[in-house]
Amino acid sequence: MLKEAIAMLMQNKNARAEFQSGQLQFAGLGAMEQRALKEVFKEGRNDRVLKNSNILLWEK
Amino acid sequence: MNWNEAIKQTLMQGIEQGFNQAELRDMAAECAAYKLSEKALFGNLTVLHYRMYGGEGDGILQAAAAVEALVLSLDMIDDLQDGDNESAPWSKFRSDLALNIALGFSFLAQQMLLQAPFPSERKYEAAALLNAQLLTTVNGQMTDLLNAVYTEEQYMEMISGKSASLLVMAVQLGTLLGCGETKIESAEFALQLGIAAQIKNDILDITNHEGKNDFWNRKRTLPVLMLLNYLEGEDHWATEYFEGKLSYDEVKTKTTEFEEALEQSGALAYASVRMRLAYYRCLDVIESLPAQSEFKRILDQTIRM
Numbered sequence: 628m629l630k631e632a633i634a635m636l637m638q639n640k641n642a643r644a645e646f647q648s649g650q651l652q653f654a655g656l657g658a659m660e661q662r663a664l665k666e667v668f669k670e671g672r673n674d675r676v677l678k679n680s681n682i683l684l685w686e687k
Numbered sequence: 688m689n690w691n692e693a694i695k696q697t698l699m700q701g702i703e704q705g706f707n708q709a710e711l712r713d714m715a716a717e718c719a720a721y722k723l724s725e726k727a728l729f730g731n732l733t734v735l736h737y738r739m740y741g742g743e744g745d746g747i748l749q750a751a752a753a754v755e756a757l758v759l760s761l762d763m764i765d766d767l768q769d770g771d772n773e774s775a776p777w778s779k780f781r782s783d784l785a786l787n788i789a790l791g792f793s794f795l796a797q798q799m800l801l802q803a804p805f806p807s808e809r810k811y812e813a814a815a816l817l818n819a820q821l822l823t824t825v826n827g828q829m830t831d832l833l834n835a836v837y838t839e840e841q842y843m844e845m846i847s848g849k850s851a852s853l854l855v856m857a858v859q860l861g862t863l864l865g866c867g868e869t870k871i872e873s874a875e876f877a878l879q880l881g882i883a884a885q886i887k888n889d890i891l892d893i894t895n896h897e898g899k900n901d902f903w904n905r906k907r908t909l910p911v912l913m914l915l916n917y918l919e920g921e922d923h924w925a926t927e928y929f930e931g932k933l934s935y936d937e938v939k940t941k942t943t944e945f946e947e948a949l950e951q952s953g954a955l956a957y958a959s960v961r962m963r964l965a966y967y968r969c970l971d972v973i974e975s976l977p978a979q980s981e982f983k984r985i986l987d988q989t990i991r992m
Binding site for chain 1: 959
């Protein structure tokens with residue numbers, strides 16, 4: 628489920644926006660996984676899906 | 688709060704006492720000074736867990752220094768095997784001498800632990816724990832050296848053995864010396880921290896586009912495995928390179944294509960999510976520890992990477 632969610636978020640800009648706003652949720656994922664996904668897929672710069680700082684850093 | 692300087696001084700005293708051959712002593716001191724110029728994470732975790740579980744007095748510094756000596760020994764051997772840390776002093780020494788120094792640190796660790804001011808029975812249990820975790824590390828290292836990792840499950844098993852087991856050893860040693868027994872929650876905390884740290888290292892490596900990273904070295908880390916999975920079934924040069932059908936010289940100009948494939952595959956995102964999940968679990972364990980909030984705060988600060 629996690630891999631499928633990532634594949635969708637990688638390919639679909641609308642899905643990323645809906646996921647960040649809470650309109651889209653992945654029913655098969657727990658709260659921790661949703662939180663991690665949201666941090667990784669924070670809006671990237673220069674049209675990049677992933678921003679280096681999102682990949683590497685974490686906040687409590 | 689940290690015990691970096693106290694651990695460093697204790698290790699230096701151990702080197703003075705344990706290594707009486709002049710060159711061995713001087714070169715070992717140079718290695719230890721280099722290593723402990725960074726944060727002594729392992730030794731600090733040993734001291735902190737000792738205190739958290741009721742231990743008192745400075746005798747624990749001897750055990751913490753032993754932990755750092757052992758970690759240094761394994762770091763040196765790992766670097767000698769991989770040949771990928773040119774800045775370390777041991778990479779500039781003759782390799783036969785560096786290997787002997789690493790061996791010396793391994794036995795110095797045992798000696799320092801056995802000479803620490805704790806009851807014999809507790810020291811025996813601590814030494815048994817140290818050896819058991821060390822064996823786990825050596826097993827994990829063998830899998831890593833053979834690059835015998837083909838699935839995510841095998842990767843997680845390998846890093847649990849190779850990387851996380853040293854952290855488990857450091858915290859369990861402090862816990863055991865502090866209260867006379869090991870704790871499941873300590874092991875879980877260290878395991879998750881070790882997993883998060885190793886995945887972070889692997890992400891850092893593959894996103895480093897200067898020189899040969901893990902992909903170009905055909906090393907199967909989590910992001911590399913995810914990339915290869917994504918490309919499976921495609922007639923892609925990256926798969927052929929990894930299978931040895933193409934040489935590095937034939938593909939070394941394809942760095943931009945590699946970076947694009949890495950991002951598009953979702954391999955980095957997946958590895959990053961797995962890293963975060965391990966880290967969140969680690970923080971959850973800290974929250975649930977039956978310890979004073981001050982200890983939890985120090986522990987939280989200590990592990991921030």
